Amino acid sequence: MAPAQELTVRDKKELVSKEEKTVPGRHYIPYADIYETNDALCVVMEMPGVERTNLNVALENDVLRVDGQIDFSKYEGMEPVYTEYNIGHFTRSFVLSSKIDQERISAQLDDGVLTLTLPKAQEAQPRRISIG
Amino acid sequence: MALFPDAFDALLGLQQAMDSFRSSGWLTSGPSAGGAYPPMNMFRKGDDFVIIAEVPGIKKSDLEVQVKGNTIRLAGTKSVIYPEKAGLHRRERLAGRFDRAVTLPVEVDPEGVKAECRDGILALFLPRAERDKPKSIQVA
Numbered sequence: 001m002a003p004a005q006e007l008t009v010r011d012k013k014e015l016v017s018k019e020e021k022t023v024p025g026r027h028y029i030p031y032a033d034i035y036e037t038n039d040a041l042c043v044v045m046e047m048p049g050v051e052r053t054n055l056n057v058a059l060e061n062d063v064l065r066v067d068g069q070i071d072f073s074k075y076e077g078m079e080p081v082y083t084e085y086n087i088g089h090f091t092r093s094f095v096l097s098s099k100i101d102q103e104r105i106s107a108q109l110d111d112g113v114l115t116l117t118l119p120k121a122q123e124a125q126p127r128r129i130s131i132g
Numbered sequence: 133m134a135l136f137p138d139a140f141d142a143l144l145g146l147q148q149a150m151d152s153f154r155s156s157g158w159l160t161s162g163p164s165a166g167g168a169y170p171p172m173n174m175f176r177k178g179d180d181f182v183i184i185a186e187v188p189g190i191k192k193s194d195l196e197v198q199v200k201g202n203t204i205r206l207a208g209t210k211s212v213i214y215p216e217k218a219g220l221h222r223r224e225r226l227a228g229r230f231d232r233a234v235t236l237p238v239e240v241d242p243e244g245v246k247a248e249c250r251d252g253i254l255a256l257f258l259p260r261a262e263r264d265k266p267k268s269i270q271v272a
C-alpha cells in the first residue's frame with residue numbers, strides 16, 4: 001500500500017435538483033465509490049450522521065434512490081460559535097442496468113458509511129467456456 | 133534565471149518550514165498540528181463547548197484525541213479498502229492520515245472531556261475548567 005497521504009478538506013456538494021423539496025433543510029450529495037467484483041456491483045457512500053432508522057433506500061423504475069435524513073434535534077440548545085461545514089440531508093440516485101438482480105440488493109451502514117451490494121443477474125456473470 | 137529569488141517563493145518556503153517545525157512534535161510544549169481535516173463545527177452549550185466533526189468511515193480505534201490547556205488535537209487515519217480483484221468505476225472517497233489542533237477561547241478541564249463517535253460523527257464535549265469560569269460578585 002502506498003504511504004498514507006495527508007487528507008484534504010473538500011466542500012460538500014449541494015444537491016441541485018429539478019424538483020423542489022417539501023422538507024426544510026439542505027441536501028448534499030454523498031461521496032461515493034463504485035466498484036465491481038465478479039458477482040456484484042458495490043456502491044459505497046459516506047453519510048455521516050445518518051442513523052439506520054433515518055435511511056431510506058428505494059428502487060423504482062430502475063432508479064436506486066438513497067435518502068439519508070439528519071436528526072437536527074441533537075443540535076438543539078447549542079449555539080454555534082464557529083462553523084466549517086454545513087449540515088444537511090444526503091440524497092443520491094443511480095440508474096441501474098437490467099444486469100442487476102434487483103431482488104437481492106442488500107445494504108449495510110457502518111460508521112456513517114453505507115455499502116450497497118447489487119448482485120449481478122445470473123446471465124450477466126462471466127462464464128468460463130471450455131474448449132473442446 | 134533570476135538574479136534575486138522570488139519573494140513569494142521564499143515566503144512560502146519559510147512558512148512551510150515553520151509549519152513542519154511546529155508540527156514535528158519534538159518541541160512538545162503542547163499538542164499542535166497543521167492539518168485542516170476534519171472540518172469541525174464548534175458550539176457553545178451553557179458554559180461548555182461542543183466540537184462536532186464528520187468522520188465517516190473512521191473507526192474509533194483509528195482516532196486519537198488529546199487535550200491540553202485550551203488546545204484540542206485530533207489525529208488519526210482514514211482508510212478506504214476495496215476487495216481484491218475489484219474493478220473501480222468511481223472513486224470519490226479519500227483516504228489518508230490527518231492531524232489537526234484547534235485552540236479554544238477558554239480553558240478546558242481535561243478530566244471532564246467526553247468523546248463520542250457514532251454514525252460517522254465525532255462529538256467532543258469540553259467542559260470549561262472551573263478556575264477559568266468568571267466569578268460573580270455580590271454587590272453589597
